[in-house]
Amino acid sequence: xxxxxxxxxxxxxxxxxxxxxxxxxxxxxxxxxxxxxxxxxxxxxxxxxxxxxxxxxxxxxxxxxxxxxxxxxxxxxxxxxxxxxxxxxxxxxxxxxx
Numbered sequence: 001x002x003x004x005x006x007x008x009x010x011x012x013x014x015x016x017x018x019x020x021x022x023x024x025x026x027x028x029x030x031x032x033x034x035x036x037x038x039x040x041x042x043x044x045x046x047x048x049x050x051x052x053x054x055x056x057x058x059x060x061x062x063x064x065x066x067x068x069x070x071x072x073x074x075x076x077x078x079x080x081x082x083x084x085x086x087x088x089x090x091x092x093x094x095x096x097x098x
Contacts, residue, residue, distance in 0.1 A: 004044070004045055005034070005041075005042040005063075006041070006042065006043045006045075006046060007041070007043075008022065008033070008038045008041040009044065009049055010041060010043075011043050011047075011051060014048060014052075015048070015051050015052055015055050016055075017055055019038070019092075021055070022051065023038070024065050025051055025054050025055075025065065026041075027064045027065075028066060028068070028069040028088050029069055030050060030051070030054045030065070030072055031050050033047060033048075033052055042066065043079040047087065048098075050072065053072060054068050054069075054072060057071060064070055
């Protein structure tokens with residue numbers, strides 16, 4: 001397996017939250033680690049970032065985990081739409097230059 005993956009324990013340490021909090025984040029579908037159990041779970045760097053984002057939203061806004069799952073899903077969709085918009089703007093700009 002790739003060395004860039006983190007274990008369950010490493011994710012808990014890097015996010016500064018208890019194991020049960022990371023389990024709740026996983027149960028809500030905010031991140032989906034590779035593996036069948038906590039001892040086998042492996043997290044990509046992107047999953048670590050997503051977990052940290054969820055922890056910040058929970059801490060700063062006091063939103064429940066289900067609400068955070070929805071908020072992150074919507075933020076990801078917004079990010080995708082913004083990237084598509086930038087791509088289309090670049091393509092349109094090429095035609096405008098003619």
